[in-house]
Structure formats: structure tokens, C-alpha cells
Amino acid sequence: MAGRLRIKGVVAFADRVRRELSAPISEARKTELERERTEVVRQVDGILARHQTHIDRLPEPTRRAYRFLSRLNVQSTTTVPASSGAAPPRRRGGVTLPGMKAYWDDLIADMATAESDTKRDEILASLERARDHIERNLKKCGYTVADLTEQFAKIRGWFTFFAQREAFDTYTAALDRARPAFVAALQQAHQFEPPALIEFRPMRGVYRVRGYADGTRVVLPTPMIIFTPELFQQLAAGALLGGDRQGVMEATASEAYVELQTELDVLCGAESAPAGVCRDLGESFDRVNAKYFEKALPMPRLVWSRTFTGRKFGHYEFIGDTIMVSCTLDRTDVPEFVLDFVMYHEMLHKRLGLEWRNGRGTAHTPEFRRQERLFDRYEDADAFLSRLAGGMLP
Numbered sequence: 001m002a003g004r005l006r007i008k009g010v011v012a013f014a015d016r017v018r019r020e021l022s023a024p025i026s027e028a029r030k031t032e033l034e035r036e037r038t039e040v041v042r043q044v045d046g047i048l049a050r051h052q053t054h055i056d057r058l059p060e061p062t063r064r065a066y067r068f069l070s071r072l073n074v075q076s077t078t079t080v081p082a083s084s085g086a087a088p089p090r091r092r093g094g095v096t097l098p099g100m101k102a103y104w105d106d107l108i109a110d111m112a113t114a115e116s117d118t119k120r121d122e123i124l125a126s127l128e129r130a131r132d133h134i135e136r137n138l139k140k141c142g143y144t145v146a147d148l149t150e151q152f153a154k155i156r157g158w159f160t161f162f163a164q165r166e167a168f169d170t171y172t173a174a175l176d177r178a179r180p181a182f183v184a185a186l187q188q189a190h191q192f193e194p195p196a197l198i199e200f201r202p203m204r205g206v207y208r209v210r211g212y213a214d215g216t217r218v219v220l221p222t223p224m225i226i227f228t229p230e231l232f233q234q235l236a237a238g239a240l241l242g243g244d245r246q247g248v249m250e251a252t253a254s255e256a257y258v259e260l261q262t263e264l265d266v267l268c269g270a271e272s273a274p275a276g277v278c279r280d281l282g283e284s285f286d287r288v289n290a291k292y293f294e295k296a297l298p299m300p301r302l303v304w305s306r307t308f309t310g311r312k313f314g315h316y317e318f319i320g321d322t323i324m325v326s327c328t329l330d331r332t333d334v335p336e337f338v339l340d341f342v343m344y345h346e347m348l349h350k351r352l353g354l355e356w357r358n359g360r361g362t363a364h365t366p367e368f369r370r371q372e373r374l375f376d377r378y379e380d381a382d383a384f385l386s387r388l389a390g391g392m393l394p
Contacts, residue, residue: 064310094149178232206235206245281323313328
């Protein structure tokens, strides 16, 4: 089967359009945005025509972003005068976490060389202590994650995610898959010296490789922890031997990669922004809260995802008290009750919390599943989401 056709920038542009249209926007800006939207759609159509191919060859997130843009009616969105005085979006805060960046760097370096279970367990315990220390201090000072600088919000999110045993085990397993691939490539390249010191961090780009006296440091984006040995081999060959990286680039646009990045984005403290282009998460929360929770559930942060996911339509982040819903559902042809079902599912997580067994938290317990089915159109909503996830809806 031929590989996916990758077109850069479509998902990012669609996300920007969504964010602009979900906030007050002037008629002049709407006109400009419509020109930009038309041009992007024209360019994508041209690329597909030149390659004599169809939209189905685009990665799923790109395909959904393109469909959003091609169907978007910018003129139907509500406008306000440019001088209306609407409050600008809240900017990221300036709070830092003294000493935490150096501590984080040291732990990542230790993880790159730790191979025994005992050493890895010690590192996990350090991660748990760091996570708890950060949360205690934020609470003590009355700060939220949004008050942190972007760098420290990402560090906080990284600690929160990998202080969970399952996520930590995924990280260490990824190290075990990646290390042989990069060692083999280093031995062929003769440019840098082994050992390969692999680190998974928030970063821009696909990789960074630097040679040091104690080995070669290879920094990779955090979601690459899902990569297979074969993908790591392609990545190592592309980074050190000039090999083809097409498979790697397709993997970074895959559903699993995008969904993990979305989960990490939530942990970085996305500011509450419930308004969408077609739907409003705040309105959905209020409907569900009144009908199923007697209006007793406090409103968490409500955010739309930045990418058009197709398998995971919602996520509740316990520590940051945030519900994220896939912007794939921000469409007029997605019934309101489907959005409310996803909201109900995530609100159940908020109310029921985690059930702990042998040191691991379980969210989808039998009691959770029983209450989930109390949604009055459960079967209809579940069937609609299954069709949407399976690509059976346009």
C-alpha cells in the first residue's frame, strides 16, 4: 500500500481558524480569514490533483482539518465590531518553579542510563515526589497551571504524566526499543560516539542529536514513546545516516501520536475556552449538570482539543480538573446529544474519581460503566461515535 500523503500546516491552520472564530471577530478579519481559508483549500486540492490521489491518502488529523475548512461557512459566524472592547484572551503567566528545571534535566539523564528495575523504581519515586511537590506549592500559593510560564507548564505536565506507573513503564519500554536502533546507526555513521543517551521531552522538531564526552544525546518529542522498533530504526537512519523519514513523519500524524500529544497538552494547563465555532462546551456542561448531576458538579476547565481526533473524543485530567473535548465534535452535523454524551462521560470521571488497586488507578470501573449507560440516549450516541471513529461519516 502506498504511504500517506503528508501536507504540512493544514491542522495548525484549521486550529487557528477555530480559535479565531470562537472569539469575537470583526467583519474585516472575517473577510481576510475567508480568503486565507479559500487559499488553503485550493492549495490542498491542487496537491491532491498533482499527485492524482484522493483525500483518503491524507493522515486522519489532516483529513479532518481539511474537511472542516472545506465546509466552513465563515460568514455564518457571529461578528462584533473591532472596537467592541472585548477582553483579550488571558496570556500565559510568568510563574517559574525554582530548581525544578535542573532537577527535571537530571532525572531525564538518569532515565537514559537506568536499566535495572531497582534504579528505575527509584527514579519513579523521585518523579512522584516532584509531582506532589509542584502541586502542593501551586496550591499553597493559589496558582493554577495557567499561571506558570510555558516552559514550566510543560515541565509540570511531564512530571504529572510520567509519575504514573503505566506511563513511566511506557517511557522505559520506549527507551529499550530506541536505544539499539540509535547505537547501530551511531556505529555506522562514525560521526558521534556511543552510547546513545535517549531523552523524550517536549520539543519542536523531530529530533536533536549532540555529541558529548560521555556519549551522544538524542532528544525526541515525548509522544514518540509509542514508536515501534521499526520506526525508531527509520528515525535513527534518517537522523544519522540520511535515510528516508517518510514513515516517521506519517507516524507523527497518526491518530495514536496526536491523541497522546492532546493528553499532554491538557496536562500543560490549557486555559478554559469553552466556546467553539458551532458548539459551546459551557452550555453542554450546564445541560448535563442539570439533568444528571442536580447542578451539583463544579465546572472544571473546559477546552476543545487543538487537533481533529477520531478515536478519543474526550479526556478528563484529574489533577488539573480539565475536560478536553475533541474539536471533531464542533460541527452542526454532530447532534447535540452526542456532544452531551461525551461531556457526561468526562463529568462521570470527575465525580467518581479513580479506584486504586495495587497502586494503579482505574477510571472505567464496573460502577462507571453502569452509570454511563444511564445517559438517556446512550445507544444512539455510542453508535454515532463508533461510526465517526470508523470513518463511516463524512
